[in-house]
Amino acid sequence: MSLVDTHKPDPSRYARTADGKIDYAAYVGLTGSVTENGMTFDVRVKESRRRFGHLDLLCTPIAGTGERWVEYKNITLHRDPAVNTGLPMEKPVYIHNPNTNISLF
Secondary structure (H helix, E strand, O other), X not given: OOOOOOOXXXXXXXXXXXXXXXXXXXXXXXXXXXXXXXXXXXXXXXXXXXXXOEEEEEEEEOOOOOOEEEEHHHEEEOOOOOOOOXXXXXXXXXXXXXXXXXXXX
C-alpha cells in the first residue's frame, strides 16, 4: 500500500496585505480562465473567500450567465496578484452595447 504525499501550503502563492494576511480584495475584478470537462472559458472574479483553508473565487463567465465558486488552484488568473510581474493590476473595463442597452464589466 502506498502513502499519499500531501503538499504543504505555499504561503507566497497568495496575494498578501502589508500585515501578511491574504488580500481577498486583490482578486475581485480580475479575469481568468477555467477548464472543466474539456472546455475552457473566460471568467471574471466577483468575490473571494476562505473555505476550510482553501481560497475560493466566485466567478461569472465573460460571455454567458451564471456564477460559481471555483477553488483558486483550478483557475488561471490572467494577472495573478500573487505573481509580481511588474505590470499594473488589471482594472475593470466597462463595455456598453447600444443595440441591447446592456453594460458589462
